[in-house]
Amino acid sequence: MSKPMVLFLGPWSVGKSTMINYLLDLDDKHYQLYTGRFQPESIMATEGARTFASLEKFGQNFLERFSGYEIPHRLLERITIVDTPGIIENEATAARYGYPFNDVCQWFIDRADLILVAFDPTKLDVGLELEMLFRQLKGRESQIRIVLNKADSLSTQELMRVYGALFWSLAPLINVTEPPRVYVSSFWPRAFRVNTNSRLFLMEETSLLDDLRQVIANRMENKIAFIRQHAIRVRIHALVVDRYVQTFHAKSSFFSDPDEVFTEIVDNPEKFGIYKAVLSHNNISKFDLPEPAAYYEFFAMNPISQFRTLSHHCGFTGGCLLDKMERAIAYELPGLLTSVGNIAHRARFGQTCSTVSCKLHVHRHFQLKPHTVPPKCP
Ligand SMILES: Nc1nc2c(ncn2[C@@H]2O[C@H](COP(=O)(O)OP(=O)(O)OP(=O)(O)O)[C@@H](O)[C@H]2O)c(=O)[nH]1
Ligand SMILES: [Mg+2]
Structure with missing residues (x-):
């Protein structure tokens, strides 16, 4: 039931907060955004408690710098916007913020329905920190949009050069065949400078707003797709x-040292055929497998001895946990996606939506308030 989340990321001082203030018409209002904080707007009290509760794990230093506002605005009735402090190259982020900045970003990246990565054309600074950010964005490519902000600070000719340079720098960082959409404009309330391409900037602004509208319209599909993606990762994990646990049990004996056995396995997953065995299951892509190094860290925090094999999680009446998950991935979630898609389509275009019962049907499936049922559905 939570609203779609729109996340703003990018280098420092590229105009992220100004852009949000502009979109929400917050300039000179007492709750306009300032620099350097994670600021999710529009979090309803209950939604905030539910959606953001797990952020507590990032500690008090983070929570002190995390604030939420409920601002009366039509756009915020439908989406939640998250502003973030900008990335500064050549500075250890953890030391700067006093909390695990990259982990916090990952938390938001994993949950965002739209990720706007903003750049300032006068300082295209693609360094290690930004590379790290794009590594974190892996798998969320279809949610990424690039914003080339402050576009009226340059002449059209200079802007075209910067546009090319931006793609040149980003291409190795984004692993997709289709380039992300780039919005070129100056997202702030001041008039564009004369002799700049103001017509283009206004059209770009309209396209960005259409994109936001699309996110709102597709929120249920996005959420189901996200849950399915997550389920696939959980299943693989x-x-x-x-497989590690089974191998550990098979190699352990009364006389062996459990630590030595475990170290040998985790050091040589290839030798014990861990990944090969996982790949032999249905529908597992080798591109979805986590790096073996990730399991060093994982088992350091979750000792292998605390795990039982998956076969222990099968009940006589309830079946096996993993079978249920596979059913959800293969049939139930795609089925839900189709039915939600059909309902959304009918609601949007009002095709067969002509009876009161249909309206209630749409209402129930969308969990919408009555006044937000699309107007075309009578
Ligand atoms: N020329 C121009 N300047 C802008 C524009 N948007 C923002 N600025 C200026 O850029 C500066 C930084 O703006 P912020 O909105 O604080 O940038 P930010 O990305 O939120 O910065 P951090 O939160 O520090 O990362 C301010 O001085 C703004 O007035 C724009 O569209 N055009
Ligand atoms: Mg800011």
């Missing part, structure tokens, strides 16, 4: 851990 469960299978990998299970």
Whole structure:
């Protein structure tokens, strides 16, 4: 039931907060955004508690710099916007903020429905920190949009050069065949400078707003797709851990030292065929497998001895946990996606939506308030 989340990321001082203030018409209002904080707007009290509760794990230093506002605005009735402090190259982020900045970013990246990565054309600074950010964005490519902000600070000719340079720098960082959409404009309330391409900038602004509208319209589909993606990752993780646990049990004996056995396995997953065994299951892509190094860290925090094999999680009446998950990935979630898609389509275009019962049907599936049922559905 939570609203779609729109996340703003990018280098420092590229105009992220100004852009949000502009979109929400907050300039000179007492709750306009300032620099350097994670600021999710529009979090309803209950939604905030539910959606953001797990952020507590990042500690008090982070929570002190995390604030939420409920601002009366039509756009915020439909989406939640998250502003972030900008990335500064050549500075250790953890030391700067006093909390695990990259982990916090990952938390938001994993949950965002739209990720706007903003750049300032007068300082295209693609360094290690930004590379790290794009590594974190892996897998969320379809949510990424690039914003080339402050575009009226340059002449059209200079802007075209910067546009090319930006793509040149980003191409190795984004692993997709289709380039992300780039919005070129100056997202602030001041008039564009004369002799700049103001017509283009206004059209770009309209396209960005259409994009936001699309996110709102597709929120249910996005959420189901996200849950399915997450389920696929959880399934793979469960299978990998299970294989480690099985191998550990098979290699352990009364006389062996458990630490030595475990170290040998985790040092040589290839030798014990851990990944090969996981790949032999149905529908597992080798591109989805986590790096073996990730399991060093994982088992350091979650000792292998605390795990039982997956077969222990099968009940006589309830079946096996993993089977249920596979059913959800293969049939139930795609089925839900189709039915939600059909309902959304009918609601949007009002095709067969002509009876009161249909309206209630749409209402129930969308969990919408009555006044937000699309107007075309009578
Ligand atoms: N020329 C021009 N300047 C802008 C524009 N948007 C923002 N600025 C200026 O850029 C500066 C930085 O703006 P912020 O909105 O604080 O940038 P930010 O990305 O939120 O910065 P951090 O939160 O520090 O990362 C301010 O002085 C703004 O007035 C724009 O569209 N055009
Ligand atoms: Mg800011």
